Amino acid sequence: MAPERVAVRDRAAVLRRADHRLLRVAALGGLLVLWEALTRIGWIPALFLPSPLGVVRELGEMAASGQLMIHIAASLRRLVLGFGVGAAAGIIVGIATGVFSRAEAVGQPLIAATFPIPKIALLPLLILWLGIGEPSKIAVIALGVFFPMAINTYAGVRQADPLLVRAAIAFGAGRWSVIRKVILPSALPMIFAGLKLGAGTALLLLVAAEMIAADSGIGFLVLHAGNIMDTTRLMVGIVCLSVLGVLSQWVLTRCERLAVPWRHT
Amino acid sequence: MIDGSAARGKAASGLICCGVPGMRVIVNRLSKTYRDRRGQDLVALDGIHLTVEPEEFVAILGPSGCGKSTLLGMMAGLLSATSGDVVFEGERRPGQPFTATVFQEFALFPWRTARANVEFGLEELDLPPAERQERSARFIAMTGLEGFEDKFPHQLSGGMRQRVGIARALAVEPAVLLMDEPFSALDAQTRTLMMEELLGIWERTRTGIVYVTHNIQEAVYMADRVVVLSRRPGRVLETVPVELKRPRHEGQMGEPGFLHATERIWGLIKSQAQAALVEGEG
Numbered sequence: 001m002a003p004e005r006v007a008v009r010d011r012a013a014v015l016r017r018a019d020h021r022l023l024r025v026a027a028l029g030g031l032l033v034l035w036e037a038l039t040r041i042g043w044i045p046a047l048f049l050p051s052p053l054g055v056v057r058e059l060g061e062m063a064a065s066g067q068l069m070i071h072i073a074a075s076l077r078r079l080v081l082g083f084g085v086g087a088a089a090g091i092i093v094g095i096a097t098g099v100f101s102r103a104e105a106v107g108q109p110l111i112a113a114t115f116p117i118p119k120i121a122l123l124p125l126l127i128l129w130l131g132i133g134e135p136s137k138i139a140v141i142a143l144g145v146f147f148p149m150a151i152n153t154y155a156g157v158r159q160a161d162p163l164l165v166r167a168a169i170a171f172g173a174g175r176w177s178v179i180r181k182v183i184l185p186s187a188l189p190m191i192f193a194g195l196k197l198g199a200g201t202a203l204l205l206l207v208a209a210e211m212i213a214a215d216s217g218i219g220f221l222v223l224h225a226g227n228i229m230d231t232t233r234l235m236v237g238i239v240c241l242s243v244l245g246v247l248s249q250w251v252l253t254r255c256e257r258l259a260v261p262w263r264h265t
Numbered sequence: 266m267i268d269g270s271a272a273r274g275k276a277a278s279g280l281i282c283c284g285v286p287g288m289r290v291i292v293n294r295l296s297k298t299y300r301d302r303r304g305q306d307l308v309a310l311d312g313i314h315l316t317v318e319p320e321e322f323v324a325i326l327g328p329s330g331c332g333k334s335t336l337l338g339m340m341a342g343l344l345s346a347t348s349g350d351v352v353f354e355g356e357r358r359p360g361q362p363f364t365a366t367v368f369q370e371f372a373l374f375p376w377r378t379a380r381a382n383v384e385f386g387l388e389e390l391d392l393p394p395a396e397r398q399e400r401s402a403r404f405i406a407m408t409g410l411e412g413f414e415d416k417f418p419h420q421l422s423g424g425m426r427q428r429v430g431i432a433r434a435l436a437v438e439p440a441v442l443l444m445d446e447p448f449s450a451l452d453a454q455t456r457t458l459m460m461e462e463l464l465g466i467w468e469r470t471r472t473g474i475v476y477v478t479h480n481i482q483e484a485v486y487m488a489d490r491v492v493v494l495s496r497r498p499g500r501v502l503e504t505v506p507v508e509l510k511r512p513r514h515e516g517q518m519g520e521p522g523f524l525h526a527t528e529r530i531w532g533l534i535k536s537q538a539q540a541a542l543v544e545g546e547g
Contacts (some may be wrong), residue, residue: 028383170341171437172362172389181385185376253437262375 050232055239058232059207072240074216075206077133079244082141083202087195089142090149095187097150099159099179111150119144119201120208127213137209144205147200152197156190157183189263192256199248220246228260287319287473288355288363288440290340293506295333295349308498309335312349315492315501317441320471324484327494328538334369336499337445340475347438357440362392365434369446371426372419373531374434379429380405380414386437404432424455424473431463439538441473449478460487462514468512485526494528496537505529 033053039051046054061070097107115152119140124135160183170183210219222237297310309332317323327333333367338353341364353363365386373382383401392400405414408428418426427447432443448456449462464487467474478484484491485507493502508522517523 114342163368163372164374166343167366167368167374170343170364170366171386171433173385174389175388182374188376192482256418260376262419 035135036187047229047231048067049187050067050233052234059236059239060231062236068236068240069236071216071218071221074209074214075218075244077201078137078141078217079248080207082138082206083145083198085138086142086145086202087198087261088196091153091191093146094150094191095157095179095184097156097186099183107150111147115147115151119205121207123212126195132213132250137206137214140209141202141205142200148197148201149191149194152194153187153192155192156187159190160186188260189256192252192260196249200245203241203245203248266545267381270447278517286356288353288357289319290441290473290475291352291354292316292336292340292350295336295339295351296347296371297332297339297344297513298347311498312498313494313499313501315475315504317475319473321490322467322474322488324476324477324478324488324491325494326478326481326484326491326534327499328496328534330541331494331496331537332499333479333494334445336494337366337475337477338441340364340408340441341443355440358438362386362390362439364441364443365437367427367430367434367440367442367444367447368405369449371423371430371450373426373429373433375418378415378417379410379421379425379432382418383410383432383436390437400436400438401432404436406430407435407469409462421453422458424510427459428462429450431466431516435466435472439472441475444474444476446478447476447531448483449480455513456483464513477500481527481530482518484500485509485523485530486518489528491526492540495534496541503534505533533544 016045030261034050034144035049039046039049039054059068093111096103097111098104122143123136123140124252126139130136164182164186165178168178173181206217207222209222210217212221218237222234222241225231225233225237285350287290290314292315295310295313296308299307299309301307315323325333327335329344333384335344339346343366349462357363377385380401385398387397387400405411408431410425411426411433413421413425416425418429421429430447448459451459460483476488477486488507491505491507493505494500495502505526507526510522
């Protein structure tokens, strides 16, 4: 055998992933340019696919006339109220079922039984109970947010480190102190995960509720524009909804960074 | 388990000892039996009897699975005893807790800064904010945490974290400080430094300490007495006094008194440690 002299090669290099930042921007921008080009050439009629620039123009006009703000304000009001009520109730129920065995025995089977119901199916019932106005829309959003919040908060509470609970008790903490100073902060990351999940559900139910029974709101705008075949206006509604979705996630992420500083610094 | 009423009862019946003021701890024929999943009784501790005098530094040493931590948990009132009890007797300042614990895994609250961790026990004692600040500042200085008060635990090294753990426990000024293998999660160099610092702090505060460890050198270097426990069921094999002058320093580790005590203890537990090795029980 002849003696060898071989330098060691980095064999894990194939596993490294580059960022390709430019490609990311190009993909998104390219799609828009292609879309605009296709509508300009006229291969696709504007009725089926309005041009991106046309959508932007329409958005500007609707904003200037104040029409858009009316719809956005109506939707935001429902969203914030429904989300707030549902999240608050979910957090309270989640903590109660996580901490107290009796509350768990009562609450867990009820939640497990009602959680799988598609909440939008309850809207007719809610309209029957609460009327066709705002309360029924807010209630269906609240219901949709309540379940992920209750389930996530419960899981967060159950995940609290028993060692930290023991430490708190060793330093004289009573039950309420343990809940406030150990269990609640332990559950915060899960609570925020629930809030983000709930925000998505809330948007979905908002649009559904506004399509079923409303004369304002972005959901109504989209449905109405579709009915009169005003595809450009329809797209304006969809753009507003996606901005709302992105914005709500962004706000929640900012709040999480403020409320859970020990995870991000 | 600790029993406030028992402690007060004995104090009232005139059993307060002379000499140094403070509280002594009497572990009175303490036993703990666990029931495992197959329903079999497992005796963790069997008739433990020991006394910790005020201002004394006592190490409790034993091989893995001798129930050291169980014993400490019962002294802290975090576990109930199957039989026997733990009694505190002597003079106690109003509101002074019987014990405070330093945990092996630090057990710091990750959402609290170093200062807020130190103040946790003070909040539970319902101290006014001014006194809380004064005390936390004092013990932060004593444990060498100045400049790190506003850091979260994850921003601190292991050694600094355990300083927070020690400051948190000292800040409530307990009658007895319980330490459950406080430095075993640290690297060897940090551990040596922390041991020295703990001795320095103890010289200044003179709080009685019960120090659980499985490290013979550590126990002998720091303690006045080493209580050696047997493997399951945990019994007191012997209490080995350490004849070393205070204040202690590393140089004493070569002295005859040190070697004599470590050899004596190793002789007591060697066969038990071997048995533990074979069985592989934690």
